[in-house]
Amino acid sequence: MQSSDWVSTALRVVRTREASLQETTMPTRIFASFEAFFAANAHSDLRGMVLGRKQEDWVMTQLTINNLSVQWGRAGASVIVEGAAKPGGVSLFIPTGSPFGISGNGCRLDESALMVIQTGDDFCIANDASRRWFSLYIPNETLAGPRRDPKTSALSMHGYVKAPLQRIDGFRSIIDQFDQAVQRAASDFDSAAAQNAAEQKLIQAMRDVLTVQIDVEPPPGRHIIPRKEIIRRSIDFLDRHECEYLSMEQLAVAANVSERTLRDAYQHYFGVSPVRYLNRRTLHNVRAALKSADPNVTTVTQIVTEFGVWQLGRFARDYRSLFCELPSETLHRR
Numbered sequence: 001m002q003s004s005d006w007v008s009t010a011l012r013v014v015r016t017r018e019a020s021l022q023e024t025t026m027p028t029r030i031f032a033s034f035e036a037f038f039a040a041n042a043h044s045d046l047r048g049m050v051l052g053r054k055q056e057d058w059v060m061t062q063l064t065i066n067n068l069s070v071q072w073g074r075a076g077a078s079v080i081v082e083g084a085a086k087p088g089g090v091s092l093f094i095p096t097g098s099p100f101g102i103s104g105n106g107c108r109l110d111e112s113a114l115m116v117i118q119t120g121d122d123f124c125i126a127n128d129a130s131r132r133w134f135s136l137y138i139p140n141e142t143l144a145g146p147r148r149d150p151k152t153s154a155l156s157m158h159g160y161v162k163a164p165l166q167r168i169d170g171f172r173s174i175i176d177q178f179d180q181a182v183q184r185a186a187s188d189f190d191s192a193a194a195q196n197a198a199e200q201k202l203i204q205a206m207r208d209v210l211t212v213q214i215d216v217e218p219p220p221g222r223h224i225i226p227r228k229e230i231i232r233r234s235i236d237f238l239d240r241h242e243c244e245y246l247s248m249e250q251l252a253v254a255a256n257v258s259e260r261t262l263r264d265a266y267q268h269y270f271g272v273s274p275v276r277y278l279n280r281r282t283l284h285n286v287r288a289a290l291k292s293a294d295p296n297v298t299t300v301t302q303i304v305t306e307f308g309v310w311q312l313g314r315f316a317r318d319y320r321s322l323f324c325e326l327p328s329e330t331l332h333r334r
Helices: 003-025 034-039 140-144 165-184 192-210 227-240 248-255 259-270 274-292 300-306 312-323 327-332
Strands: 028-031 044-050 058-065 068-074 079-085 089-095 102-104 113-118 122-127 132-139 159-162
Touching: 028 034, 034 044, 034 058, 058 165, 058 192, 068 192, 089 140, 089 165, 113 122, 132 140, 132 192, 140 192, 165 192, 165 300, 192 248, 192 300, 227 248, 227 259, 248 259, 248 274, 259 274, 274 300, 274 312, 274 327, 300 312, 300 327, 312 327
Parallel strands: none
Antiparallel strands: 028 058, 044 079, 058 068, 068 132, 079 122, 089 113, 089 132, 102 122, 113 159
């Protein structure tokens, strides 16, 4: 064998191995058949029937985030899918594009509808064309939250569910941001910090879309916690979790008050809501991490993902507005 032939052969072997490695590590897969596509579903045992000829590829993206399991899919043709839910948790199914032409349990989905599938539930989803969808599985104890007294009725919801359009749109926005972040660099979610941040954001997003918000105030005669004490408790909690992604719900739990009471205390003490306070805290935490990072071994996306930031464009604008430079400039200005 001539040297040039040997080099060509070696290059082919390397490229084949690289392609194989990419196929096993990337969360998105293209399936050769609809049988393989249905079999790969991690949230349910599916039985599928294809109604028409293949129009697009059978594609699925899957990712495990701590206790959560997420999937994005696109059927390659019109299908009818029947199945039984995975035990021990709640699965949520929602179209990510136009919902028209998709039905769940015999009800046509529209822009404010989704499917909530509990343990033991049988379901049927049909679509009249190739459609994109998202599915999220959350164990019951995780969905219940830190209060262990869930303010959401998600644990008792079944099947076809209508939610306020504003909440549905907000949920779809979170899904879209998450999808873009995963497709941009799935490896950014390998770290424990990024996994924890993603888990908290997705749980909160699911609660928000399925919650009938009830802020429970202390009954008459009970001692009301002073605002100063509410602030002290929440700030102490922030200090103990300095570099972690946190939500307003976690602060309220730490202060042992409702979210409405927490908002009132923060507005009185700081002149901003807890959400805005947490947003500015994230900006400062990211800045500290960027300034201490080595630009030769890390990227901006790796760092911001660990703080639960998926919408890079908006984050960069907020960062530049506050610090008069872009995150990339901070990283490389060592």
